[in-house]
Amino acid sequence: MGPTEPLRLAGVGIGALNGIDLKVSPGEIVCLSGASGSGKSRLLRAVADLEPHAGEVWLGGQAQSQTLGHAWRRRVMLVPAESHWWAETVAEHFVKLPGAAELQTLGLAEDALTWQVGRLSTGEKQRLALLRAVSREPRALLVDEPTANLDAETGARVEAWLAARIHERGWPTLWVAHDRGQIARVGRRHWRIAGGRLEEVEVAWT
Numbered sequence: 772m773g774p775t776e777p778l779r780l781a782g783v784g785i786g787a788l789n790g791i792d793l794k795v796s797p798g799e800i801v802c803l804s805g806a807s808g809s810g811k812s813r814l815l816r817a818v819a820d821l822e823p824h825a826g827e828v829w830l831g832g833q834a835q836s837q838t839l840g841h842a843w844r845r846r847v848m849l850v851p852a853e854s855h856w857w858a859e860t861v862a863e864h865f866v867k868l869p870g871a872a873e874l875q876t877l878g879l880a881e882d883a884l885t886w887q888v889g890r891l892s893t894g895e896k897q898r899l900a901l902l903r904a905v906s907r908e909p910r911a912l913l914v915d916e917p918t919a920n921l922d923a924e925t926g927a928r929v930e931a932w933l934a935a936r937i938h939e940r941g942w943p944t945l946w947v948a949h950d951r952g953q954i955a956r957v958g959r960r961h962w963r964i965a966g967g968r969l970e971e972v973e974v975a976w977t
């Protein structure tokens with residue numbers, strides 16, 4: 772059983788967004804959408820404490836403002852649209868190496884961990900960055916368009932795998948998505964940023 776702490780945004784303000792109150796329960800996926808440039812990524816960066824912002828973010832009883840940035844991000848883990856890679860090979864970026872079955876589920880070659888980072892395609896980077904984040908056992912997840920660079924079939928696999936991990940581990944999750952089908956499949960709640968405001972949209976169950 773995973774941790775069971777909610778993630779709570781209390782009066783968060785960044786850029787054009789102000790006074791955002793949002794509670795994400797353990798294992799719950801809240802989808803965020805909005806036009807390009809509306810502030811989705813910045814909001815995730817604020818929740819990850821990567822940009823100065825107004826308001827407070829809570830992970831259970833722990834306040835972001837009372838926690839060192841790196842310790843906070845170890846728990847409230849952001850997987851940005853463009854992942855960062857600093858060492859030469861893929862495996863060096865993992866604290867705990869994923870098994871062959873997990874690589875296969877994500878459509879990755881079984882020797883992908885031995886690869887040089889420089890040869891990774893955009894979609895391979897995206898999948899390996901998700902795997903890396905999940906394998907670090909965070910307490911909450913922030914994912915920015917996790918299937919954006921993938922073909923439909925691989926995207927569907929990654930989506931199902933990620934949603935299953937989130938539910939299994941009990942991570943409260945903010946998931947930036949554009950695809951209505953994806954939002955309906957993974958999210959119980961959907962918030963859209965429009966005109967500098969966050970508004971709740973009814974999730975169309977299919």
Ligand SMILES: Nc1ncnc2c1ncn2[C@@H]1O[C@H](COP(=O)(O)OP(=O)(O)OP(=O)(O)O)[C@@H](O)[C@H]1O
Pocket residue numbers: 786805806807808809810811812813814
């Ligand atoms: N550090 C910053 N200071 C000021 N403005 C910024 C900063 N970072 C981003 N912005 C601006 O804030 C707005 C929101 O950016 P953000 O990256 O959050 O958009 P987004 O909704 O994620 O868009 P996309 O879907 O294109 O990724 C953009 O107009 C961007 O140029």
